Amino acid sequence: MDHPTDGSTHELDPLQRQVVDFFVDGVRVLGLPRSIGEIYGLLFISRVPLSLDDLVHRLNISKGSASQGLRMLKSLGAVREAESNGGAERRTYYEPAVELKRLVGGFIREQIRPHLESGKAKINRLAETAQQVEDSEQRQFLCDRVERLENWLRSGGRVLPIIQRILGQ
Amino acid sequence: MDHPTDGSTHELDPLQRQVVDFFVDGVRVLGLPRSIGEIYGLLFISRVPLSLDDLVHRLNISKGSASQGLRMLKSLGAVREAESNGGAERRTYYEPAVELKRLVGGFIREQIRPHLESGKAKINRLAETAQQVEDSEQRQFLCDRVERLENWLRSGGRVLPIIQRILGQ
DNA sequence: CACTTTGTTCAAAAAGAATTGAACAAACCC
């Protein structure tokens, strides 16, 4: 009962290592944990879908890490469950989404939009507070600043769809 | 010898607190440390430039933190040293850059471009390694993937100037 | 020069985030 899904069971070969490291660095820039990069990287360079167990063994990470990592990658739309061949396979295998459009879209939806939304809410509260300041000079200054923040977020909101459009070829 | 630069010396008032927290959250999304958000936030909501000491006292952070935070903010182009009034002032005061264009430009230059560059370098090495794979099917697959990565980075490189242009009004 | 004021540096401590692993659930099989 062994599982050499791709021709190799343990230990990444040097090229796989290079790719995994590339993605580890990549996701760190995005503020995502290392394991996410490892998992996605290995899937990205695999010709066949891999199971959770494959990931655990090949990357030397815990089942917990692999499970949580896959969950997040799924929520980002960066991996999907592969269509099982027969119906006789109960283990699920994962394959990467490799279109930049999808990856960027998922990241924006899951990681950026929510922050923009909560940012807007905070600014609204801020505007209220600023309105209540007695001193009119000071109030004017504060309202200016708040307005500037509103503009920032508006710009952010406008730029996202454009990014998505450009990255969708 | 006291320094109530802005009318208050200690303790942020509720509005200042709200703004600082807003920026603390904001910079965390960008993967920058909390202190950066605190410092920029307080400067952003101050009508007059503040000194390192002002920041230390008002934010309850260490001199070390304030010094390093200001250094980073300067390198990002997010704060600048204020023109000293007379010449009789040896302490330096800081004020925020409040144009989104500048902030985004600095972030792209300091945090994004370098990663894109090093990413390109890694992909080049990757391409070499992939070329040397014996099995021609496997080599074909790997080269496809590498090419895809190259496209991703190219797209990234193309999108940055567009973002900058849009955010510059 | 001795003394103060302002700011930087960096090793050590604290805070925070990710990973582990063991316990648990769910689904399948005999």
Place this chain on the structure above:
DNA sequence: GGGTTTGTTCAATTCTTTTTGAACAAAGTG
């Protein structure tokens, strides 16, 4: 039901990053 295989959850641990604070430099002042 009892046993196995697959996957999830979450408190405890480990690892990373940030912050602190004390020592140090630099520059001004009397």
